[in-house]
Amino acid sequence: MTGDATLHPSPDDLVLYHYGEADHPAGLETHLAGCAACQAALDSLRATLSAVRAEEPPERGADYGARVWERLQTRLALSGTGGGRWPGWARGLAPRRLFFTGALAASLLLAFLLGRHSPRPGAEGTSGPVRERILLVAVGDHLERSQVVLLELLNADPKDPLDVSAERRSAEDLLSANRLYRLAAVRTGEPGVARVLEELERVLVEVANGPSELGPEETLALRRRIESQGVLFKVRVIGSQIRERQREAAQGPRKVEL
Amino acid sequence: MQRMEESDADALALARAGDSEGFRVLVERHSRALFRLAYRMTGNEHDAEDVVQEAFLRAYRRLHQYDQRARFSSWLYRIAANCAFDLLRARRRRDEDPWPEGTEAAPADFPATDPAPDRLVMSAEVKQRVTVAMSRMSAQEKAAFVLRHFEGMSIAEIGQALDLEASAAKQSVLRAVRKVRQVLAPALGEVAP
Numbered sequence: 001m002t003g004d005a006t007l008h009p010s011p012d013d014l015v016l017y018h019y020g021e022a023d024h025p026a027g028l029e030t031h032l033a034g035c036a037a038c039q040a041a042l043d044s045l046r047a048t049l050s051a052v053r054a055e056e057p058p059e060r061g062a063d064y065g066a067r068v069w070e071r072l073q074t075r076l077a078l079s080g081t082g083g084g085r086w087p088g089w090a091r092g093l094a095p096r097r098l099f100f101t102g103a104l105a106a107s108l109l110l111a112f113l114l115g116r117h118s119p120r121p122g123a124e125g126t127s128g129p130v131r132e133r134i135l136l137v138a139v140g141d142h143l144e145r146s147q148v149v150l151l152e153l154l155n156a157d158p159k160d161p162l163d164v165s166a167e168r169r170s171a172e173d174l175l176s177a178n179r180l181y182r183l184a185a186v187r188t189g190e191p192g193v194a195r196v197l198e199e200l201e202r203v204l205v206e207v208a209n210g211p212s213e214l215g216p217e218e219t220l221a222l223r224r225r226i227e228s229q230g231v232l233f234k235v236r237v238i239g240s241q242i243r244e245r246q247r248e249a250a251q252g253p254r255k256v257e258l
Numbered sequence: 259m260q261r262m263e264e265s266d267a268d269a270l271a272l273a274r275a276g277d278s279e280g281f282r283v284l285v286e287r288h289s290r291a292l293f294r295l296a297y298r299m300t301g302n303e304h305d306a307e308d309v310v311q312e313a314f315l316r317a318y319r320r321l322h323q324y325d326q327r328a329r330f331s332s333w334l335y336r337i338a339a340n341c342a343f344d345l346l347r348a349r350r351r352r353d354e355d356p357w358p359e360g361t362e363a364a365p366a367d368f369p370a371t372d373p374a375p376d377r378l379v380m381s382a383e384v385k386q387r388v389t390v391a392m393s394r395m396s397a398q399e400k401a402a403f404v405l406r407h408f409e410g411m412s413i414a415e416i417g418q419a420l421d422l423e424a425s426a427a428k429q430s431v432l433r434a435v436r437k438v439r440q441v442l443a444p445a446l447g448e449v450a451p
Contacts, residue, residue: 015435019406021413021428048442049435051384052391054408057297057306064293065286072285072314073278155319230344233312237348240308 008035014042018049136246142177143239146200149174149207150232154223162214164207171207178204196234203231266330274321285314288331292338299342299404301392309345313338336419339405343420346397383445391441395434402427403434 009017009028016022032039149170156162182197203226214222226232266287272280289310296309316337324333392400401420405411411419417427 011436011439012432015432016428019413019431045439048439048446049407051442051446052388052407052438054298054404055301057294058303060290060293065289068289068310068314069282069285072311073282075311075315076318151315151319157322230348233341233344234348236312237308237345 007031008038011041011045014038014045018042018046136242138177139181140239140242140246142174142181143235143242145170146174146178146204146235147232147239150203150226150235153207153219154226154232156214156219156223161216162219163212164210164214165212168207168210168212171204175201175204175208193238196231196238199229199231200235267326270321270324270326270330273318281318284317284330284334288334289314291331292334295335295338295409296342298408299339299401300345305342305345305349309338309341312341312344316341332415336415339401339409339411339416339419340421343397343401346401349397384442387441387445388438391438394437394441396430398422398426399430399434399437402430403438406431 009031013022013028017025017028022028032042149167152167153164156164178197178201182194182201185191185194185197206222206225210222211218266284269280269283269287273284274280292310292313293306296306296313297303300306300309313334317334320337324330392403395403398420402416402422405416405419406413413428413431414424416422416431417424420427422430
């Protein structure tokens with residue numbers, strides 16, 4: 001809509017006017033004052049949009065912020081274990097965790113797959129539920145380790161040349177395990193998990209095969225790629241789903257599928 | 259609000275200096291508002307919780323980028339909106355669209371469209387139609403529409419929050435409104451412009 005008050009506004013013009021975003025509101029108001037049809041169209045639009053109301057979010061208690069903080073500080077601490085770019089208070093909160101190396105994760109995975117898909121009658125050893133729990137722990141830890149690497153890269157200051165040799169080593173270590181987990185996810189019918197692992201793998205390959213030091217432009221480009229694909233967020237979502245499965249697996253005999 | 263912003267500045271200064279207490283204050287103060295925004299954007303309690311966590315993590319990583327001329331709460335809000343947008347995009351790619359654009363909802367999906375004397379029936383129908391309209395929106399359209407329609411953000415602010423050009427944000431809002439009208443108009447007897 002131009003400022004010409006003789007032209008009928010388009011439906012989009014009326015929407016923008018309704019939201020206070022019209023380019024020439026004065027011209028449009030003049031037109032509306034003299035055009036009953038357009039005024040009726042605007043009234044009708046307003047009636048429709050006023051029917052679209054937000055669903056009231058579930059109430060959160062006064063202690064909600066404290067609960068958010070409780071969960072958050074563990075994750076901040078976890079992020080601080082890698083490269084020392086996080087403040088001391090965050091590093092100090094780091095839980096003592098035993099991370100599986102890529103090789104160990106791979107051997108666990110193979111044990112799991114052999115046990116699950118090639119059962120030997122009468123074979124003794126780790127039971128199915130226990131094997132699944134071990135695998136869930138391994139995958140959960142793998143995703144958490146991956147998050148640390150992604151966070152380090154996202155948190156890097158792009159103003160200076162960045163030494164990523166530690167992240168590169170971590171990525172190399174994570175890569176072999178990631179490939180196996182992805183294959184396992186495909187094999188066990190978990191396409192959502194497989195897709196996220198595939199996206200994670202691309203980032204890990206890039207970091208593992210990249211230089212040990214990134215210039216500001218390279219750091220920014222890598223960060224943009226990670227952020228634009230939402231890899232970190234997806235890894236977190238899958239990680240939280242796996243933690244939920246871990247809890248379920250620990251609670252009862254219900255079958256937990258990966 | 260002014261007092262809140264001043265105390266945000268104090269807490270922010272502490273957080274930037276590496277004091278966990280400062281960041282804790284900010285998290286506890288703004289969590290509920292962020293949850294409400296995240297819930298409106300995702301429509302899901304569990305997703306909203308994840309968005310709140312992710313938003314604070316991103317905010318923490320970017321504390322050094324925060325420009326003190328803007329209100330801290332607005333800055334945080336934009337980060338949360340961006341996190342919710344990422345989640346919507348991820349979900350959109352994964353899930354099948356139950357209502358592809360251009361298809362009309364089956365009559366059986368709605369109560370009768372005849373004017374009903376009972377306002378509750380009408381309200382339920384409208385609510386159902388709103389749900390259908392929202393499900394027809396792309397992630398970008400939905401995010402932009404929620405921020406414009408429910409949260410009252412300007413198109414320029416939406417562009418900033420979602421990392422979009424203002425023109426793209428505007429077009430997303432307009433497409434979303436068209437979808438709303440397409441689905442709601444039959445129930446409300448809207449006059450075509």
